[in-house]
Amino acid sequence: MENKRKRILLVDDNMANLTMGKNMLKMFYEVYPMPSAEKLFDCLDRFIPDLILLDIEMPEIDGYEAIRRLKSKAVFADIPVIFLTSKCDAGSELAGLNLGAVDYVFKPFSAPLLLKRIETHLLFAQQKTELTLRNENLQAAVREKSRQVSKLETAVLNIVAELVEFRDSVTGGHVSRTQRYLQFLIEQLQEDGVYAEEISGWDLDFLLPSAQLHDVGKIAISDTILNKPGKLSEEEFDRMKAHVMIGVDAIERIEASTEEHEFLRHAKIIAGTHHEKWDGTGYPWGLSGGNIPLEGRLMAIADVYDALISARPYKKALSTADAEAVIEAGSGNHFDPALVAVFRKVADRFAETVRLYRDDPAEAQEEARRAPEGDEHVLIFERRRAAV
Numbered sequence: 444m445e446n447k448r449k450r451i452l453l454v455d456d457n458m459a460n461l462t463m464g465k466n467m468l469k470m471f472y473e474v475y476p477m478p479s480a481e482k483l484f485d486c487l488d489r490f491i492p493d494l495i496l497l498d499i500e501m502p503e504i505d506g507y508e509a510i511r512r513l514k515s516k517a518v519f520a521d522i523p524v525i526f527l528t529s530k531c532d533a534g535s536e537l538a539g540l541n542l543g544a545v546d547y548v549f550k551p552f553s554a555p556l557l558l559k560r561i562e563t564h565l566l567f568a569q570q571k572t573e574l575t576l577r578n579e580n581l582q583a584a585v586r587e588k589s590r591q592v593s594k595l596e597t598a599v600l601n602i603v604a605e606l607v608e609f610r611d612s613v614t615g616g617h618v619s620r621t622q623r624y625l626q627f628l629i630e631q632l633q634e635d636g637v638y639a640e641e642i643s644g645w646d647l648d649f650l651l652p653s654a655q656l657h658d659v660g661k662i663a664i665s666d667t668i669l670n671k672p673g674k675l676s677e678e679e680f681d682r683m684k685a686h687v688m689i690g691v692d693a694i695e696r697i698e699a700s701t702e703e704h705e706f707l708r709h710a711k712i713i714a715g716t717h718h719e720k721w722d723g724t725g726y727p728w729g730l731s732g733g734n735i736p737l738e739g740r741l742m743a744i745a746d747v748y749d750a751l752i753s754a755r756p757y758k759k760a761l762s763t764a765d766a767e768a769v770i771e772a773g774s775g776n777h778f779d780p781a782l783v784a785v786f787r788k789v790a791d792r793f794a795e796t797v798r799l800y801r802d803d804p805a806e807a808q809e810e811a812r813r814a815p816e817g818d819e820h821v822l823i824f825e826r827r828r829a830a831v
């Protein structure tokens with residue numbers, strides 16, 4: 444019963460062969476006789492058969508050319524083709540099989556043998572389809588599992604970043620805002636083709652959320668230093684600087700217990716280099732210029748800008764215009780001049796983000812909610828903040 448529903452195209456320029464073939468096959472299959480390869484391709488525009496029986500010697504398009512065309516189009520390439528021909532030398536048979544035919548049958552043929560071969564190849568094709576489908580289902584299941592694990596990781600990271608932010612007495616939103624700033628800068632870099640080669644290797648779905656760990660080392664810094672209203676002593680400032688290496692160590696420990704991952708690679712670079720300065724006077728490595736990884740140079744601008752517009756126990760918040768001026772003044776000493784030039788172009792987007800968070804935190808949350816999928820971490824973070 445199953446076989447009767449299978450559709451076979453029989454292609455032969457000899458009408459007697461077509462009639463005989465149809466009579467032989469029609470008890471078991473739906474048979475469509477085609478007197479030429481041109482007619483075969485016309486028919487393929489209407490439906491995809493389960494198998495093609497193909498003559499070789501035909502005028503215009505011969506069987507070899509027909510199978511070449513079939514194999515060159517993905518939509519037809521998997522249709523099993525059996526050559527049915529009077530060319531019974533070994534060279535012709537080999538040529539036919541090399542072109543991708545599943546079988547090669549000489550005329551005159553034994554009807555029961557041909558039927559058996561057709562049945563076998565239809566079974567193979569069906570098993571191949573089932574295997575492909577099973578494979579696709581398996582891949583979908585793995586993707587879903589990975590998505591769930593990724594969501595769980597994001598949620599844990601959000602909580603860690605949140606704990607750091609609350610300990611630092613920073614008025615909310617620093618973590619999510621700095622990610623937005625990074626996104627603005629990177630989008631502009633992409634548009635301008637600046638540092639295009641370095642950026643082309645980045646996946647923002649990993650890089651942007653990785654930035655939230657930039658100050659994770661502050662967990663180990665005492666409250667008296669973090670929230671000191673006055674200026675830090677030299678000793679206290681040294682202790683504060685240690686947050687960079689503490690953060691790097693923490694991320695390395697995560698790396699050691701898992702496989703190398705782009706997310707952790709970016710996270711470590713950002714945590715480890717966001718306090719470096721273009722002129723080499725930053726910490727902890729004292730790197731300068733292009734020796735500072737691009738992620739760290741970008742985060743330096745995002746982090747400093749947000750620190751400037753935020754109120755801290757020891758200072759008031761600057762206006763966005765004043766913060767922009769400080770970033771400009773830092774070009775070539777604190778910051779990469781090429782990145783400051785890019786910042787200039789997106790400074791309005793920075794200011795708009797700040798305005799949104801200052802004026803209407805609920806709208807800021809909504810803005811985060813509208814962020815692309817890669818910014819899901821922002822949404823989760825904001826929801827958590829709203830719930831606290």
Ligand SMILES: [Fe+2]
Pocket residue numbers: 657658686717718
């Ligand atoms: Fe920091």
